[in-house]
Amino acid sequence: MNWHEFVRIFDDCELAGDKIIVKSRLHDVIEFVIKNYPYNMLKEIIAVDNKDNTTELIYHMYSVDDEEDLYISITVQGEAESIVDIFESATADEREIYDLFGINFIGHEDLKRLYMPEDWKGFPLRKDYVQDDTRLAWNDNNEA
Amino acid sequence: MTTTRLKLNLGPQHPSTHGVLRLLLELEGEKILSCEPDIGYLHRGMEKMAEKLSYIQYLPLVDRIDYLAGFFYSELLCRIVESACGIEIPDKVKVIRVLMLELNRIASHLLWVGAFLMDLGATSPYFYVFREREMILRYFEKITGQRMMYNYFIFGGVRKDIEFLEDVEEIISVLPSKIDDYEKIITDNPIFIRRTENKGILSPDTAVNFAITGVNLRASGVDYDCRHTDELYRGFDFKSIILDGKDAWSRYKARILEMRESINIIKQALDYLKKSNPLEQRLIPPINLKLPEGDYYAEIEAPRGLASCYVRSDGEDKPYRLKWRTGSYYSVNLLRRILKGEYLNDAIAIAGSLDIILPEVDK
Amino acid sequence: MNIILTSIDYILNWSRANSLWPLTFATSCCGIEMMQTVASDNDIARFGSEVFRGSPRQADLLICAGTITHKMAPALLRLYQQMAEPKYVIAMGACTCGGGMFADTSYSVVNGIDKIIPVDIFLPMCPPRPEALIDAIRKLQNKIRKESVLKRKDFVNFHTPKLIEMNGILGEKGGSDELA
Numbered sequence A: 001m002n003w004h005e006f007v008r009i010f011d012d013c014e015l016a017g018d019k020i021i022v023k024s025r026l027h028d029v030i031e032f033v034i035k036n037y038p039y040n041m042l043k044e045i046i047a048v049d050n051k052d053n054t055t056e057l058i059y060h061m062y063s064v065d066d067e068e069d070l071y072i073s074i075t076v077q078g079e080a081e082s083i084v085d086i087f088e089s090a091t092a093d094e095r096e097i098y099d100l101f102g103i104n105f106i107g108h109e110d111l112k113r114l115y116m117p118e119d120w121k122g123f124p125l126r127k128d129y130v131q132d133d134t135r136l137a138w139n140d141n142n143e144a
Numbered sequence B: 001m002t003t004t005r006l007k008l009n010l011g012p013q014h015p016s017t018h019g020v021l022r023l024l025l026e027l028e029g030e031k032i033l034s035c036e037p038d039i040g041y042l043h044r045g046m047e048k049m050a051e052k053l054s055y056i057q058y059l060p061l062v063d064r065i066d067y068l069a070g071f072f073y074s075e076l077l078c079r080i081v082e083s084a085c086g087i088e089i090p091d092k093v094k095v096i097r098v099l100m101l102e103l104n105r106i107a108s109h110l111l112w113v114g115a116f117l118m119d120l121g122a123t124s125p126y127f128y129v130f131r132e133r134e135m136i137l138r139y140f141e142k143i144t145g146q147r148m149m150y151n152y153f154i155f156g157g158v159r160k161d162i163e164f165l166e167d168v169e170e171i172i173s174v175l176p177s178k179i180d181d182y183e184k185i186i187t188d189n190p191i192f193i194r195r196t197e198n199k200g201i202l203s204p205d206t207a208v209n210f211a212i213t214g215v216n217l218r219a220s221g222v223d224y225d226c227r228h229t230d231e232l233y234r235g236f237d238f239k240s241i242i243l244d245g246k247d248a249w250s251r252y253k254a255r256i257l258e259m260r261e262s263i264n265i266i267k268q269a270l271d272y273l274k275k276s277n278p279l280e281q282r283l284i285p286p287i288n289l290k291l292p293e294g295d296y297y298a299e300i301e302a303p304r305g306l307a308s309c310y311v312r313s314d315g316e317d318k319p320y321r322l323k324w325r326t327g328s329y330y331s332v333n334l335l336r337r338i339l340k341g342e343y344l345n346d347a348i349a350i351a352g353s354l355d356i357i358l359p360e361v362d363k
Numbered sequence C: 001m002n003i004i005l006t007s008i009d010y011i012l013n014w015s016r017a018n019s020l021w022p023l024t025f026a027t028s029c030c031g032i033e034m035m036q037t038v039a040s041d042n043d044i045a046r047f048g049s050e051v052f053r054g055s056p057r058q059a060d061l062l063i064c065a066g067t068i069t070h071k072m073a074p075a076l077l078r079l080y081q082q083m084a085e086p087k088y089v090i091a092m093g094a095c096t097c098g099g100g101m102f103a104d105t106s107y108s109v110v111n112g113i114d115k116i117i118p119v120d121i122f123l124p125m126c127p128p129r130p131e132a133l134i135d136a137i138r139k140l141q142n143k144i145r146k147e148s149v150l151k152r153k154d155f156v157n158f159h160t161p162k163l164i165e166m167n168g169i170l171g172e173k174g175g176s177d178e179l180a
Helices: A004-009 A026-036 A090-101 A134-140 B046-052 B055-065 B070-085 B091-119 B124-144 B165-185 B190-196 B204-209 B248-275 B327-338 B344-353 B358-362 C002-018 C029-038 C073-082 C094-098 C130-146 C149-159
Strands: A014-016 A019-022 A041-049 A055-063 A068-076 A079-081 A104-106 B006-010 B022-028 B031-038 B294-302 B305-313 B321-325 C061-065 C088-092 C121-123
Touching (some): A004 A026, A026 A055, A026 A079, A041 A090, A041 B305, A041 B321, A068 A079, B031 B344, B046 B055, B046 B321, B055 B358, B070 B091, B070 B294, B091 B165, B091 B248, B091 B344, B165 B248, B190 B248, B248 B344, C002 C130, C002 C149, C029 C061, C029 C088, C029 C130, C061 C073, C061 C130, C088 C130, C121 C130
Parallel strands (some): A019 A068, A079 A104, C061 C088, C088 C121
Antiparallel strands (some): A014 A019, B022 B031, B294 B305
């Protein structure tokens, strides 16, 4: 595929094989990609916690017609742009990442806990997660 | 007369939500105005557990991600480790794996048929499908020693050579006539047709936008089956089932047809295995197994849609990050859209037709 | 007095043991084996327990089939409290007996339902075979046949975990009102 136009507009992006490393303007990048290239499905959003307080988000896009994958990667700190207006499936993914990593997606209207109870303490999939919710005391409850 | 809107809570303990799904419905009369799925009642923290366990310790756990199709998830983890170690598995192992996967797919779809018909209020198909499913489970037990959590695939091959092929022969000779029987009872049954035809319409665009995969997507007329590009299925002659009904009935029919297609694949695998030599495989030593630094990705066509596994390794004996993608997770998300404007009595039928399994959603 | 109590016990226990109505409480993997137990090959109806009820008010046996997480625990306690006396609990599967594979490694799994509700029969294995579930029901029936009305209360009191004082999450009603 021809990426010249893309590189011209988003000059701070790096292209590496089927992976695009984005520094900023994630929403615009994805909007541009789906408008000009045949990618039409967001298979998943993968979040990886780097130990230096940043999180890498990998948007795994797919073209159903051309059977091609594309990964768009961005490193964020605490908050990211939401893409729910482009892909409805991102609602689920973004809530999951909010729940497990504590990333705040700006523009996502229904951002709340997904897996864990509403009042759970901490974000479990972060590397620095300490299990200290009061509920965990049930596990040590041996007096019966 | 004034009507007020009613908030109805379905679940998490509800006989027809297939586990611990909770739906918050807003109703006006019988009509659903909005639906909000609440999940997480079975969130077992599979992804975090991977970071605490070595690869071989984690392998038995992955069967629990989808208890109806455990083989698929074992296969994904094995594939990740094999690709990272650069090991090419022998042809016979590939065929054994295909045989097990397809039998597993049939067992999973059979259970779905029973559960779906139970949702619609028909009890007898439930007893029929469990009879046939039991045949497959007995065979799995003979080979792997377990009825549901197999832990049979291992890095570089399978735990032991395949045996009792005559059992598989019996299964595939009996199954087609049994599926004919189901079709006689169900497919053209006027009550069944009324309850499923044109219910839960899923247009191709919506399906793709919601990242729906698997049978649900193919029943909406989109041709996407990653088995065709899968290395494991190379050399097998099969076609994927594409229907363009877009409704609950098509999703039912597609699963029935897919079972028949799986029998077709199993026949080819059997022909190969009957002529093959005893198994020779080179297993990857699991003790102190370290994957080279980097990102690994594997995907497979599971019964409930595309399943994939992403692993980032930092060179240690445990994954740095492991992420599962499961088909049902996105189907649950779709409920928000697909139930809107439908009637309450159709809601269970539509949700059931998407084949949602909760451990797969919650991970 | 004792003679009267013994004969009352005999009649009550005979009727209770032979008509255990389980609650459909299938949270995960073990639920499928529970379905298999109901289905044709194993047929739980032979032992008088085929009447699976959707509502806890109508059930007197809670077969807890599958992992209980911290989010599900209030619902489990609530369901147990909603059941009418006499009520019995079978903890089916390794997860409900002590956390199973998830014990201590997972942040969200409760290490056994005996931390939340009193349990009569523990049935380990992951998952138990249908035959094992039938065996557990038979063992429970034997237990019911031998018990006395007065001693049952002591048993339940002794085995009820002291959850409520421990933290404020499970109130006396057991969980929030939304979970019904």
